Amino acid sequence: MNTDTQSTGIKSLVEDWSADKQTFDISWGKLMMWIFLLSDTFIFSIFLISYMSVRMAATSEWPPTSEVFALTINGTHVPLLLIAIMTFILITSSGTMAMAVNYAYQGNRKRTVILMTITALLGLSFVGMQAFEWTKLIVEEGVRPWENPMGAAQFGAIFFMITGFHGLHVTGGVIYLMIIANRVRCGYYEKREHNIVEITGLYWHFVDLVWVFIFAFFYLW
Amino acid sequence: MAAISEQKLHPISTYLKIWTLLFVLSSFSYLVDFYEVQSYLRWTLILVFMFAKAGLIIAFFMHLKWERLALIYTVLVPPIALLVLIALMSMEANYVYLSRLLYFVD
Numbered sequence: 001m002n003t004d005t006q007s008t009g010i011k012s013l014v015e016d017w018s019a020d021k022q023t024f025d026i027s028w029g030k031l032m033m034w035i036f037l038l039s040d041t042f043i044f045s046i047f048l049i050s051y052m053s054v055r056m057a058a059t060s061e062w063p064p065t066s067e068v069f070a071l072t073i074n075g076t077h078v079p080l081l082l083i084a085i086m087t088f089i090l091i092t093s094s095g096t097m098a099m100a101v102n103y104a105y106q107g108n109r110k111r112t113v114i115l116m117t118i119t120a121l122l123g124l125s126f127v128g129m130q131a132f133e134w135t136k137l138i139v140e141e142g143v144r145p146w147e148n149p150m151g152a153a154q155f156g157a158i159f160f161m162i163t164g165f166h167g168l169h170v171t172g173g174v175i176y177l178m179i180i181a182n183r184v185r186c187g188y189y190e191k192r193e194h195n196i197v198e199i200t201g202l203y204w205h206f207v208d209l210v211w212v213f214i215f216a217f218f219y220l221w
Numbered sequence: 222m223a224a225i226s227e228q229k230l231h232p233i234s235t236y237l238k239i240w241t242l243l244f245v246l247s248s249f250s251y252l253v254d255f256y257e258v259q260s261y262l263r264w265t266l267i268l269v270f271m272f273a274k275a276g277l278i279i280a281f282f283m284h285l286k287w288e289r290l291a292l293i294y295t296v297l298v299p300p301i302a303l304l305v306l307i308a309l310m311s312m313e314a315n316y317v318y319l320s321r322l323l324y325f326v327d
Contacts, residue, residue: 052310053310053314091240205283
């Protein structure tokens, strides 16, 4: 496209912004996905920061998340088990997605579709577990957005808002993945295929990335 | 251009390695809770594992490591502004907390 792209480091930064050419030497779709993810970063950050201020300002004890999300299996009490499984599932789905992108670049359509389908299925199981977790909290523990029997009343509002918004992202991602996987299978994209799969992958990895922060701040803190 | 086309050629094993690392780091952060590590050590460990995981995902899975600096800075610099919001909100939350202790708690 131009000669400046040979430079590296800070020099490349200056040249990309100041030379008489488009700044970002990537497809517009990928750039727009990055910009969208940047804006989404701010949305999730604002949620997490609101959680921080609500928790800091709470006068009653914050519910012990380790106990709230514990599971009892065969009489053994395991803290935070479901959340740990959900974390591993999402990481695994990120791994399969990264491989799908790799195969898309190799032009291996069949493996790309298979790996994207596995990613979508893992995402679906994540949403299923979240539905289970919500049901357990609402029905058995009596957690509501305005009150709960375990401690600070703000817990429910924060929990439902943050995990709900993330769950919506995962659900949307599963639908997105299935549409793109089907199109790849049909050969809809022809030569742009690798680019489209890569953009889908960026979104999916972001969903995983957000969970890393939710896991750390909401469940472990 | 060389740097951009190189990323497509990474062998699958690269992803498997990152995946394993993420698995191990997640297990560590889970163990922090499991062994009930408390206070500052707990918070430090949680943050260390969190940032390590986030870094691996962004750098390798999202390929940002192999992008041009122009894109890397566009993505990574703006979130620094969030530190200001965190600082402001923690001051505000402290004030709310103290006000509640003064006026609302019997």
